[in-house]
Amino acid sequence: MSTAVARRSSLPGFGLTMGLTLTWxxxxxxxxxxxxxxxxxxxxxAQFWEILTSRRTLNAxxxxxxxxxxxxxxxxxxxxxxxxxxxxxxxxxxxxFDAIVDIPFALxxxxxxxxxxxxxxxxxxxxxxxxxxxxxxxFTPIGIFIAMVFIGIPxxxxxxxxxLIDLDPEIEEAAASLGANRWHTxxxxxxPSLIPALLTGFALAFARAVGEYGSVIFIAGNLPNVSEIxxxxxxxxxxxFRYADATAIAVIMxxxxxxxxxxxxxxxxxxxxxxxxx
Amino acid sequence: xxxQSSFVTPATPMRAYASTADLAISPPSHREAxxxxxAVASPKDLRTEPAPVRFVIIALAVTFLTVFVVLPLVVVxxxxxxxxxxxxxxxxxxxEALSAIRxxxxxAAISVALNLVFGVIAAWAIAKxxxxxxxxxxxxxxxxxxxxxxxxxxxxxxLFGAQGYWGTWLQANNIHILFAVPGITLATIFxxxxxxxxxLIPLMQEQGTQEEEAAISLGASGLQTFxxxxxxxxxxxxxxxxxxxxxxxMGEFGAVSVVSGHIRGxxxxxxxxxxxLYNEYQFVASFAIASLLAMLALITLVVKTVLEQRLxxxxxxxxxxxxx
Numbered sequence: 001m002s003t004a005v006a007r008r009s010s011l012p013g014f015g016l017t018m019g020l021t022l023t024w025x026x027x028x029x030x031x032x033x034x035x036x037x038x039x040x041x042x043x044x045x046a047q048f049w050e051i052l053t054s055r056r057t058l059n060a061x062x063x064x065x066x067x068x069x070x071x072x073x074x075x076x077x078x079x080x081x082x083x084x085x086x087x088x089x090x091x092x093x094x095x096x097f098d099a100i101v102d103i104p105f106a107l108x109x110x111x112x113x114x115x116x117x118x119x120x121x122x123x124x125x126x127x128x129x130x131x132x133x134x135x136x137x138x139f140t141p142i143g144i145f146i147a148m149v150f151i152g153i154p155x156x157x158x159x160x161x162x163x164l165i166d167l168d169p170e171i172e173e174a175a176a177s178l179g180a181n182r183w184h185t186x187x188x189x190x191x192p193s194l195i196p197a198l199l200t201g202f203a204l205a206f207a208r209a210v211g212e213y214g215s216v217i218f219i220a221g222n223l224p225n226v227s228e229i230x231x232x233x234x235x236x237x238x239x240x241f242r243y244a245d246a247t248a249i250a251v252i253m254x255x256x257x258x259x260x261x262x263x264x265x266x267x268x269x270x271x272x273x274x275x276x277x278x
Numbered sequence: 279x280x281x282q283s284s285f286v287t288p289a290t291p292m293r294a295y296a297s298t299a300d301l302a303i304s305p306p307s308h309r310e311a312x313x314x315x316x317a318v319a320s321p322k323d324l325r326t327e328p329a330p331v332r333f334v335i336i337a338l339a340v341t342f343l344t345v346f347v348v349l350p351l352v353v354v355x356x357x358x359x360x361x362x363x364x365x366x367x368x369x370x371x372x373x374e375a376l377s378a379i380r381x382x383x384x385x386a387a388i389s390v391a392l393n394l395v396f397g398v399i400a401a402w403a404i405a406k407x408x409x410x411x412x413x414x415x416x417x418x419x420x421x422x423x424x425x426x427x428x429x430x431x432x433x434x435x436x437l438f439g440a441q442g443y444w445g446t447w448l449q450a451n452n453i454h455i456l457f458a459v460p461g462i463t464l465a466t467i468f469x470x471x472x473x474x475x476x477x478l479i480p481l482m483q484e485q486g487t488q489e490e491e492a493a494i495s496l497g498a499s500g501l502q503t504f505x506x507x508x509x510x511x512x513x514x515x516x517x518x519x520x521x522x523x524x525x526x527x528m529g530e531f532g533a534v535s536v537v538s539g540h541i542r543g544x545x546x547x548x549x550x551x552x553x554x555l556y557n558e559y560q561f562v563a564s565f566a567i568a569s570l571l572a573m574l575a576l577i578t579l580v581v582k583t584v585l586e587q588r589l590x591x592x593x594x595x596x597x598x599x600x601x602x
Contacts, residue, residue: 010491012500017403021415024396028467029421032433035443039436078342085339089332097340099583103347106575106582108529109427110549111568114556115350118357118565125349150346182327211426214531214549218556231428235536238432243441250429257424261417 036254039247051248056224057233061252064230067141068209071148075205076198078149079156080191086157087164101157104150109214116147117218139221144229147216152205159201163194163271196271200264207260211253354572357565369563370570377543378551378567385459385534385547386527389466393523397474398516402504404475405482406490416479422471427532430468434461434537457539462547465533470523477519478512481589485511514588521585525578529571 040048051057085091086098104112120127120137130137137143167190175185191198213231221227228236230249237246326332359366369375400419404412422430436442438455448455455461489511493503509516531549538545546554548567555564 011406011487011494011503013504014403014407014409017399018407018409020396021400021403024400025415025418028464028471029418032437032468033421033425035436036429036433078338081335082339082343085336088326089336091336091340093340097343099579100343100347102579102582103351103575106525106579107351108531108549108571108575110531110552111354111529111571111575112350113531114552114564114568115353115357117556118561119350119353125353126345146346150350153342153346186327207424211424211429213426213428213535218553231426231532234428234432238435238536241441243436243439246432247436250426250432253426254429257426261420261424265417 033254036247036250039243040251043244043248047244048248051245052252056228057230057245057249059225060228060230060233060249063141063144063226063228064210064253065256067145067229068148068206071145071152071209072202072206074149075152075156076202079153079160079201079205080194080198082153083157083160083164087161101154103154104152105154109151109212110218112150112215113147113218116150116215117143120146120219138219139227141220141227143219143221144216144227147219148209148212151212151215152209155205155208156198156201159204160194160197163197164190167193193274196267196274200267200271203260203264203267207257207264211257351572351576354565354568357561358569360565361562365562366566366569369560369566372563374543374546374551375563375567378546378548379570381459381462381546382528382548385463385466386524388463389470389527390520390524392467393470393474394516394520397478397519397523400475401478401482401512402508405479406487419472419475422469427469427530428536430533431465431536434464434468456537457541457545459545461537462534462545465537466527466530469530469533470526473523473526474516474519477515477522481512481515482508514585518582518585518589521578521581525574528574 043051052061082097082101086094086101107115117138118124120130120143122128122131122136122138124138127138135142137146171189171193172185175189176182180188211231213229213235216229217232220229220232222232230253234246234249234253237243237249327335404415435456437444438448438461439445440449442456455464489507490503493507494500498506529549530547531553534547535550535553538547538550540546540550540554542554548571552564552568552571555561555567
């Protein structure tokens with residue numbers, strides 16, 4: 001990129017600002033991340049494989065990815081319902097609920113973590129009635145799932161909201177005037193045009209849940225092989241000074257998130273291509 | 279006819295009236311405006327569901343948001359004040375609490391200031407010039423959003439830790455980065471890296487380069503052009519980025535937890551102290567600190583909404599969920 005040439009060069013400062021940007025980016029992001037990958041090369045492929053396929057690592061990855069997927073599915077469905085209510089209907093407190101959607105973004109994760117634990121503990125406001133029904137949420141995998149649903153909901157809502165607002169009303173009116181009933185119009189006309197946005201929201205919620213640490217660890221119980229998420233296992237390995245183990249798990253998670261970025265970029269290109277010319 | 283009813287909204291005229299009245303009172307945001315225009319424009323609303331369906335969808339949305347989002351927030355304040363107001367304030371006056379607040383403010387101030395300067399510089403290079411690899415560069419700037427906070431901390435442990443690349447050298451020269459303020463600050467800068475640049479780039483791209491080119495051709499220097507022409511144009515966007523950057527910097531937990539070492543009264547930030555006190559069953563104290571962070575989040579949201587309205591008046595960057 002250092003060979004990049006500014007084509008529109010009537011403004012000053014390209015060389016200087018680009019140089020500073022690349023330097024700062026390298027110092028803060030690129031060199032530290034490269035260090036992580038270099039560290040894994042100190043391991044032989046056999047050692048790397050052994051760490052990843054150990055029972056505890058496999059279970060942690062399974063818990064993280066599996067529950068994140070389940071939570072992202074719930075976010076997809078509930079996010080769509082919330083977006084629909086916020087965009088299409090008028091009801092008292094609509095603006096307030098619209099603003100509330102951002103709280104999981106804004107609330108520090110540790111605060112969310114202790115609050116959810118307090119809420120769902122067996123003596124908590126929601127935990128007590130659930131315990132009477134025989135459902136234990138806090139300190140079980142269900143707790144992890146709940147925390148992941150909490151953290152992921154804004155991603156689906158905020159990705160789909162602008163698309164639903166900008167949706168051309170004429171398409172719906174055309175469908176309706178051609179005799180489609182409302183059910184058909186919604187499921188055959190509106191929802192299909194939201195698919196790229198829905199999938200983007202799903203992918204972002206999934207990615208966030210996989211890497212999430214603060215809001216999960218309090219409510220999780222953190223029992224190895226049962227309710228121990230991958231990010232927590234990294235922290236545990238670090239505290240045991242088993243850097244190689246921590247690094248190997250981190251690299252796999254990092255590769256997974258790169259893959260998700262790639263998918264999201266593709267989805268957004270797809271969405272762009274589908275926007276009709278006005 | 280039952281099928282016909284789904285095409286007719288009983289309350290259409292009232293809704294249209296309510297919308298226009300609303301319009302007159304408060305300045306609408308961009309998206310709301312187009313929304314309303316549509317509601318008013320279509321005389322026979324073909325675009326809604328039967329009343330029972332609408333009711334169920336609204337009820338589901340409101341219930342879900344109340345249970346999953348509002349209740350946790352209420353629990354924070356209820357638990358913080360569960361032993362009364364004096365217990366709350368004495369928990370906040372503990373030396374440990376005060377030192378955590380000081381450290382959080384210090385780390386946030388340094389990280390926000392550095393990310394502010396470099397975010398503006400990066401946005402200038404990316405938004406005002408054309409070059410190959412621009413999309414890739416933006417992806418790199420966005421990277422910290424998709425990296426797990428724990429990994430954001432881990433990378434610095436691998437560089438500066440006792441077993442890390444530069445650990446031995448640092449130890450020999452008695453330089454403390456890990457388990458000290460520099461490490462906490464570095465991890466915070468890493469996780470908040472994209473905020474300022476990402477809120478400025480779309481805004482500056484939209485504004486183009488004409489005004490700056492005019493200033494330059496009239497003999498202004500580069501810096502004069504930036505401070506007199508560009509900065510006034512981007513001030514709300516810049517404030518928006520700084521606001522989100524600051525909220526994340528003060529609230530960051532995972533990354534900071536890995537590099538802090540949890541030395542009491544020295545390297546505990548507010549979120550870390552929330553964890554420690556909670557694990558020691560000091561619930562009032564833990565939630566008292568948590569309530570300060572929750573208030574920060576609420577203030578951030580309110581200011582964010584105001585800034586979004588300001589930005590909408592002059593066409594804005596779309597709210598990108600990954601910016602959070």
